[in-house]
Amino acid sequence: MEAVARALPELLTGAAALDAPVRWVHVAETAEAARLVSGGELLLATGIGWPPDDDALGRLGRQLVGGRVAGLVLELGERMPAAPGALVAEFRAAGLPFVVLHREARFVAITEAVHARIIADQMGALRARDEIHALFTELSLRGSPADFIVAQAARVLGCPVVLEDTGHQVVAAAGAEDERDLAAWEQRSRAAHRGAGDWTIAPVEARGMRWGRLIALPGQPHPAGRSNVVEQAAVALALSRLADRDADEWTRRSHDALLGALLGRRFAGEAGLAARFEAAGFPLRDRLLCGVALRSRTGAFGASAASRVVDAARAAGADAVAGRHPTEPGVLVVALSARPSRPAADVFFEGLARAADDTGATAVAVGSDARSVSGLLSSVEEAVELAGRAEPARAGGRPSVQRVDSRPLLRLVNAFGSDPRLAEHTEQMLRPLIEHDLTTGGDLVPVLAAYLTHPGNRTRAAAASHLSRSVFYQRIALIEELLGMDLDDGETVSALHAAVLARRAGSRAYPAM
Numbered sequence: 267m268e269a270v271a272r273a274l275p276e277l278l279t280g281a282a283a284l285d286a287p288v289r290w291v292h293v294a295e296t297a298e299a300a301r302l303v304s305g306g307e308l309l310l311a312t313g314i315g316w317p318p319d320d321d322a323l324g325r326l327g328r329q330l331v332g333g334r335v336a337g338l339v340l341e342l343g344e345r346m347p348a349a350p351g352a353l354v355a356e357f358r359a360a361g362l363p364f365v366v367l368h369r370e371a372r373f374v375a376i377t378e379a380v381h382a383r384i385i386a387d388q389m390g391a392l393r394a395r396d397e398i399h400a401l402f403t404e405l406s407l408r409g410s411p412a413d414f415i416v417a418q419a420a421r422v423l424g425c426p427v428v429l430e431d432t433g434h435q436v437v438a439a440a441g442a443e444d445e446r447d448l449a450a451w452e453q454r455s456r457a458a459h460r461g462a463g464d465w466t467i468a469p470v471e472a473r474g475m476r477w478g479r480l481i482a483l484p485g486q487p488h489p490a491g492r493s494n495v496v497e498q499a500a501v502a503l504a505l506s507r508l509a510d511r512d513a514d515e516w517t518r519r520s521h522d523a524l525l526g527a528l529l530g531r532r533f534a535g536e537a538g539l540a541a542r543f544e545a546a547g548f549p550l551r552d553r554l555l556c557g558v559a560l561r562s563r564t565g566a567f568g569a570s571a572a573s574r575v576v577d578a579a580r581a582a583g584a585d586a587v588a589g590r591h592p593t594e595p596g597v598l599v600v601a602l603s604a605r606p607s608r609p610a611a612d613v614f615f616e617g618l619a620r621a622a623d624d625t626g627a628t629a630v631a632v633g634s635d636a637r638s639v640s641g642l643l644s645s646v647e648e649a650v651e652l653a654g655r656a657e658p659a660r661a662g663g664r665p666s667v668q669r670v671d672s673r674p675l676l677r678l679v680n681a682f683g684s685d686p687r688l689a690e691h692t693e694q695m696l697r698p699l700i701e702h703d704l705t706t707g708g709d710l711v712p713v714l715a716a717y718l719t720h721p722g723n724r725t726r727a728a729a730a731s732h733l734s735r736s737v738f739y740q741r742i743a744l745i746e747e748l749l750g751m752d753l754d755d756g757e758t759v760s761a762l763h764a765a766v767l768a769r770r771a772g773s774r775a776y777p778a779m
Contacts, residue, residue: 267379273341273371278354280337280363288336291380293373297322300329308336308380310373313346320352327356337363341371387489394489398422402502412503413438413519416480419499423492425485428545429470429503429516430455431478436545437516438523445538447483451545455481466492468500470507477507477516514573520546521572522589525599528643529592536639543639548587549603555636557646558600559653560665563628565596571625575600597653598625599646628658632669645670651770675760679767688768695765698748710748711766713741717753718763 277284289306292299296315303309309330317323330338338357340349349366357364401422405415412429420427420441428448429438434455442448458465458481466482480500488495507516524546526532533539540550560567560575572588575598579586584604591597631652633645648670658665682688699710713731720727728738742753751758 267376269372269375269379270339270367273367273369275339276366276368278349278364278366279358280361283337283361283363286336286363288380288384290384291377293377297326300326300333303330303333303335305334306336307333309338310341310371310376311338312341312343313350316346316350320350323350324352324356327353331356331360331362335362337365339365339367341367341373343370391489391491395491395494398490398495398498402498406502406505409509410502410506411519412506412516413440413523415499415502415506416440419480419482419495422495423482423485423488426483427496427499428481428483429478430481431516432476433547435547436542437478437520439542439545442483442542443534443538445535445541448541448545451541466496468493468496470500470503472504472508477504514570517576518569518572518589521576521587522592524548524587525589525601525646526592528601528639529599529646531643533639540639543587543601546587548585548601550639552606553585553603553637554606555604555638555642555645556602557633557636557642557644557649558602559591559631559633559646559649560598560600560625560627561629561631561653561658562596562598563626563658567596567598567625567627571598571627574625591650594650594654597650598627599650601642601646627665629653630665630667632667634670648673651767675763675767679764682768688764691761692765692768695749695762696769699745702748710741710745711769713738714745714762715766715770717742717745718759718766721759 287306288308291308291310292303294300294303294309294311295313297317299309299311316326338353340346342348349364354364401418402415405418410418416427416429416438417440424441426442426447427440428436428442428451430436430451434452436448436451439448454463457463458467464484468480469476470478470480480496480503482492482496485492510516524543527539527542533542543550558575560571567590572590575588576586579588579600579602584602586600586602588598588600591599631649633648633652634641636642636645652668652670652673679688696711696714699714702708703710709731713733716727716730717724719730724738724742725735728735731738731741733741746753749762751762753759753762
């Protein structure tokens with residue numbers, strides 16, 4: 267402050283405590299001031315009313331230190347040309363700031379300016395608290411989902427915010443851009459609840475029931491107070507939880523978000539997404555992974571379908587994340603994690619068909635075994651592709667479980683992933699059909715896909731295309747004409763089949779926004 271700077275301040279001791287908050291500023295000219303402080307005050311003095319002897323000054327220093335003052339500023343002058351050594355010694359021992367002013371200072375100007383700032387900060391804090399209360403009240407009244415409430419808390423605080431369940435598994439997280447934010451989450455969370463670390467934690471509970479905890483990782487201070495923001499968000503989450511009629515709502519949303527990030531490629535690196543899966547209770551390290559896809563008999567799965575599949579996996583000794591496919595209607599996607607003693611899918615077979623039947627699935631497909639996030643992504647995509655082409659179960663019959671191991675071409679195409687040579691092959695083989703369909707709104711590519719799925723049975727291929735046999739034959743003739751190829755040639759059929767599979771995989775890799 268200019269009023270202080272003109273007085274030539276000099277810090278004698280307490281440099282490490284210069285960032286201590288100042289609650290108020292008082293002029294303290296007598297020894298009696300020590301018993302009037304309540305903590306956090308910055309005292310201004312000329313020493314005119316202080317006792318003259320060192321013992322009394324030392325006692326005054328101990329009383330001020332015991333009163334937890336923020337610091338002492340002494341204006342030097344004729345009455346007190348130097349700071350009393352006994353007083354300075356007490357402040358030095360306590361590590362509190364002791365400042366001397368070598369010129370006269372206007373104490374009124376200093377106290378007025380500081381008090382104005384303190385009051386302004388308090389008013390700002392009150393306004394900030396009102397804004398936070400209004401924000402999370404509005405989210406509660408609107409019925410916003412848990413992940414959105416967590417995202418708003420992270421936005422307000424500018425730091426990672428995590429919602430965990432009572433078992434220390436992550437339900438939703440926002441602002442966690444670094445995989446280290448969620449790495450080894452359960453261990454770190456348990457340590458934090460024992461008092462280790464500087465996390466801000468609030469329980470999510472209502473009516474005597476606790477569902478979890480909302481946690482803000484270290485970050486910058488907030489005018490409303492970090493603990494106040496977290497507590498208000500936790501209240502909104504509790505109200506949201508009370509409004510959820512489905513007890514598995516949080517888990518379902520968490521699984522949908524994880525699978526959406528995986529299938530939508532919404533992750534900067536594998537380590538970050540792996541940390542998110544691990545934090546949600548889905549182990550990846552030293553595990554065998556695979557993807558499973560279930561296709562609905564009615565075009566949509568019920569709310570409890572994902573929970574039933576997860577329960578079936580757990581009954582078989584595996585961990586699972588299940589949710590709706592983000593871009594494929596009527597497809598339920600499962601990521602499976604099992605110990606490597608048996609192939610990942612095998613531990614799931616025992617209860618999968620029964621669970622699939624209970625959920626209304628008409629086809630079940632299992633992808634290749636994998637050991638990484640990228641491998642899991644390929645396995646899930648293989649399963650989705652296979653489920654879309656699998657024969658549906660007969661009416662009243664239990665769906666069979668089909669594995670991509672029985673589809674070597676599909677496995678080969680997925681192994682190439684986004685290799686540009688495969689994309690070039692696809693474009694070269696299918697360009698005339700794609701351009702025809704785009705220009706005329708035709709269906710030649712889907713018809714070709716149906717033909718390639720049933721290469722030896724044009725009747726079944728026509729049925730899969732939902733076309734009459736005569737119309738289907740006309741489409742096949744047009745395809746052969748546009749491509750200049752014979753669809754009875756085995757090598758041609760294989761090349762076209764690979765191109766169609768690669769095009770489908772590419773459309774899933776880059777879903778429409």
